[in-house]
Amino acid sequence: MTAVLDCVIIGGGPAGLTAATYLGRFRRNVLVIDKGWSRAKWIALSHNLPGFPEGISGVDLLARMREQARRYGATLEHGTIETLYRADDGLFLAKMGQNTILARTVILATGVVENNPPVTHVAEAVKDGLIRTCPICDGFESIGKKVGVLGNGEHAAAEALFIRTFSSQVSLLLPTGEIALSLETRAALAAARVEIFQVAVGSVAMETDGVTAVAVGDGVTHRFDLVYSAFGIVPQTMLAIAVGAAVDTANRLFVDGHQETSIPGLFAAGDLVRGLNQIAVADGEAAIAATAIHNRLSKILAQPEPSTAGLSSSRA
Template identity: 50%
Template structure:
């Protein structure tokens, strides 16, 4: 089995991981990025919320620009899967598709997975902006439209209330148990004039062949110009938890002010750390982590 070593290994090639790779490369460090090919940012058809792109930019284009930037300064990026992460006492050992890679520092930027509704055509609907996942990112784009929010608990209620800034016609499609919404949450929704429709997820229909139109069907029929899914996310923290890193009540990794986990030398950045799920936040955390990793290597 082959074995190589680097100053730093970054697991994840999304906005956080690629930002950290750029910084580490410009710190003149030997850095390897493992790209699992499943960055959540790649699903973004076009964002108008990212600074510096007033005309908007697709997630794929943004990732490609970041990759080119990091590679220009010497970062190595390879496709692969990290099968295991373990501590060696002086650093870490990573098993990557049969190869062992050693590094004194590791940054986990693995992101999260959306808990998608069990509906056909979900990925296509997201890429067409018919089904949206982030009202912070693109609520501005649904101003004045008929908006539905699929939720199974209080998160759905909170997202529907958040969208009041933009949409006047709001409906919470509650697909969870009746008691998953508290009396207080129901009262808040009623005061905000947000309709609650309680139904199983099977009665929600995505009409992908009708641009900008989604449909809910059941005893009655409601059509929406945009539909948000508010079913939460699952952080990809398995590698860190397997070696004892601490996590919070939402299963995200706990880090210090330098993005270091509870395990010295192991850092984390991006959506798997904080619940804001923003590209700019991930990039900022990637730069913080990379600087801390560089200083650790310097003995500071």
Template identity: 45%
Template structure:
């Protein structure tokens, strides 16, 4: 490989973080390439109402398309591929491999995101689009005011999310999946104070339909009805390319980074959901601006 082919920066992942990094690096006139596997969580958002500048809301796929167009407008190429392996390059930098192709770069921004652990619900995609199933109360808890809302998740995630969701003037039931025995008395008292009910037994089946909303059957034969369900089953962070190189991750999966978004592997940066527990578009774009500028200043 000729030195002229060496990228200043390879951005792995073309969602909110990766595309923002591409815009910044493109405008800094750096040699940058985005490689994206095409599964941004942006594409799952029916309508986001907390992106600054869009008071009427914007559909996730529209925002994703606009962000791609923005990166392309500054000359950044976007390849569709899934990076399978990242290695350190003799003499500095990195080599990324994907199905017989490879990219060499001085710096890498890992913007590979995270995936929600999905509940077993027939027609889940449709229920997500209809807003009956929602993953992110930070994003859309506001929209559940006055509704009957269920939170599905074991002690830990489920408990924290139930308390959070109950702050929106709704009627919350925690589907605790038989984990309420693990909850400390002080936390049970907090749930009571917040008005959160705990379902009497574990859910056996959840169904969503236009006519009946979200129906939950419990082991004890009860059937509960809700307008909205928040699964709180956790997230899987796509951090494997970095941890394979020795980058450290926190206990719940996101990568550890410094104030410039650099992991403990010199030259390897991380931005967006893969490196934070506040999974938000504005956080992902902020990370990307910080990482891209830090890299530009080092080049």
């Protein structure tokens, strides 16, 4: 007979790996399936993660988190869950190629996908700190610098205003086309002395020590120390939506105080849930979800035996 896991975690970024460590330490049999595109991999050096005053790279952090989860018995596998289904008896079936994984509960920790700016060599520019995506993460490292914010409409405008906390030289670079900014937003930008330029995105170029962009109209080349990209993200909630979980208008999942979605037994943690895309938030949500799952299973199942720390993933 096919064994049933206590929990399958879909996604092995900070949220999924934190949940795996917690569930492993609760002596639950837990499997993490990850396709390996964590946004954390883009972090050259994070300075806002509690406990790492000298900073830590995303690659390093993920390696440490994987080691910690494995140490407590979690099984980690590379792969992609293509479909998720909840049977009438409440068990979840997750399909990965020819394999079907059976689990009593699921934590969806699939994150979001960044809409990259349409400029060449984005990965290198992010690594070099010339293109940035998250002012909450690294706005502090922009203090006193000349900053451009490249992106669409109100979202980019809000980001430019936020960055005024760190720099008095902030410009909003709107790609050519319709400029959908309200009068109120324009007034707020003017009050904060944020200049607005329309630029052809193709003119945005990476230099060794900065970024240049050519303004449409007068053709003047403007130079910035760095540019924040503000083209938004796409929450990876498709598996949950297919099971029937409720989402908001931005496709973010609704969860209760225990991180449970509107589908019983389906939990979610990390970037795909809320707007504050931060590792500390992902870790906290994962800890809440994992503890709720353990408590839930403790009520309906006998306590796990001390000898069940070793795990095996279950396949039909």
